[in-house]
Amino acid sequence: MEQAIVLAASAIGAGLAMIAGLGPGIGEGYCGGKAVEAVGRQPEASGAITKQMIIGDALAETTGLYSLIIALLLMYANPFIGKL
């Protein structure tokens, strides 16, 4: 019974952790939109802008990946089961 509760809570927690995917989505979309604007204004600088955009995207993505790691931990290497 206790195990079932912990497993169910872990599954729900893994799902809830992925709500953090919202943040990178908004951030990267904003980043991409601004990059398109910048290329529209200055097409000759598109190479440099793309590089900056990808670095910005990669940094914005980090929080989402941390939440993914937590979800994976809850699914594959659950730390709470051992405490029962």
Add this chain to the structure above:
Amino acid sequence: MPNGYIGLLAEEARSFTVDGPLKSITFDFLGKEWIVSESVVVQWVVMLVLAIFFFVLGRNLKVVPTTRRQMIAEYIVGTFTGQVDDSMGPRYKAYRPYIGALFCFIFLSCIMGIFGLRNPTSDVSVTGAWAIITFVLVFYTKIKTGGVKGFLKSYVEPAPFMLPFNIIGDFANPVAQALRLFGNNVSGMVIGGLVYFALGGIAGGLASIGIPAVLSLYFDLFSAFIQSYIFVTLTMAYVSMAETD
């Protein structure tokens, strides 16, 4: 995957991931048992493929290219040379071969899932090792450009109270870099496995033919290319930003 506790949930989830035909190798040496993990064995395959490919490309080069083989080789080298020169400047000429090799290695490692092998990049110790190389290169560049004094001084700039933040920043970069590559590949692998699992129940498994190929195209090819490009770009950015004077 971490070999922690394997619960009921984990048993179910484990069947979603891809288990390739290559297995880990166990051997006895100096009275101890050594284990070479599957991701290392797959990386040997990647190294072999890259070595043979570039050996064949680089043979019998002429000053004026006449064969298509040499055109391809020159295109590859020219692309990486241009990338490194754009991002780091011509002072970092020595990084051209490293960046090129790193990109090819990461890209081929990421697309190993297409050939039915397990991605080495879905093992956090592999991506961690690559990130540690970048970490060492950053420190090397700092000490080389500024000397030990400049290296130490870069931690109290722009103000002394920034010291803890600078130190945390130095250690957070490789962690984030390793987890980024790992997270992207593992998420692709898990989602692909889940889709196979779900489609396997429809029409007696017939639905799982063809449809996952679209997902595989995105996760294995597109995502692999973008992620290896990001890893390489971040390596170049971190190294060239580490310059102290």
